Amino acid sequence: MGENEIDLLVQLQNIDSQLDENNKKEEQFLSEIKNIDSEIKSTEQSLLSKKEELKNTKKERMEKELRIKELEDLLQKHEEEKYKVKSQHEFDTIYQKMASLEKEKDKEEDDFLELMEKEEQLSDLLPSLEKKSEQEKERLSREKDKLNSELISLKKTREDLVKKREQVAKKISKVYYNQYEQLRKTKNGLAVVMVENGVCGGCQVKISPSLIGQIKHHQIVYCENCNRILYLR
Numbered sequence: 001m002g003e004n005e006i007d008l009l010v011q012l013q014n015i016d017s018q019l020d021e022n023n024k025k026e027e028q029f030l031s032e033i034k035n036i037d038s039e040i041k042s043t044e045q046s047l048l049s050k051k052e053e054l055k056n057t058k059k060e061r062m063e064k065e066l067r068i069k070e071l072e073d074l075l076q077k078h079e080e081e082k083y084k085v086k087s088q089h090e091f092d093t094i095y096q097k098m099a100s101l102e103k104e105k106d107k108e109e110d111d112f113l114e115l116m117e118k119e120e121q122l123s124d125l126l127p128s129l130e131k132k133s134e135q136e137k138e139r140l141s142r143e144k145d146k147l148n149s150e151l152i153s154l155k156k157t158r159e160d161l162v163k164k165r166e167q168v169a170k171k172i173s174k175v176y177y178n179q180y181e182q183l184r185k186t187k188n189g190l191a192v193v194m195v196e197n198g199v200c201g202g203c204q205v206k207i208s209p210s211l212i213g214q215i216k217h218h219q220i221v222y223c224e225n226c227n228r229i230l231y232l233r
């Protein structure tokens, strides 16, 4: 057990804690970027669906127009037939047909007007919606750029920390290194903790004076309660 072993373990713990923090941030930024991507998509989608709605309204309106024209022609034809009938029965038949066509025409005209109104509203709305959507997309992509550049610096930090870690880790004897790794796994990433105000920084249980004495002599000392490796400031 070298005199430096505990110092190296403290260094390793500091590096690993920074790495944990760094990784957490990277994950967080990646998930924020994912959210932004889906927001951009939904912004595009909502504009697209309005455009689609306008297109369909226009199409329906034109179909109504055609049908109205058809009905007018039919009515015109029957109007002329009305004067050529030879019996009351024929006249009644044509009269009934015309009444039903008129009814249909009224209905189609109401629908037509409604569609016209909807088409106008949508046409009026779309330019401002397009502009808003464009602005929103720009804002989101700026946010995304910012996150991406922060991600680059986090990646750089991670790479530096990994290199530093390698340097420190190779100086630690295998038995302590393995112990450290095992503790990291089971103790929520915290294997080496400082004793502050006489208590363990990991579990807050009081450390006996004799253990503190051993720590002062640079020995590897474990918390009697949580088994973490202890050090003093």
Ligand SMILES: [Zn+2]
Pocket: 200, 201, 202, 203, 204, 205, 223, 224, 225, 226, 227, 228
């Ligand atoms: Zn403890």
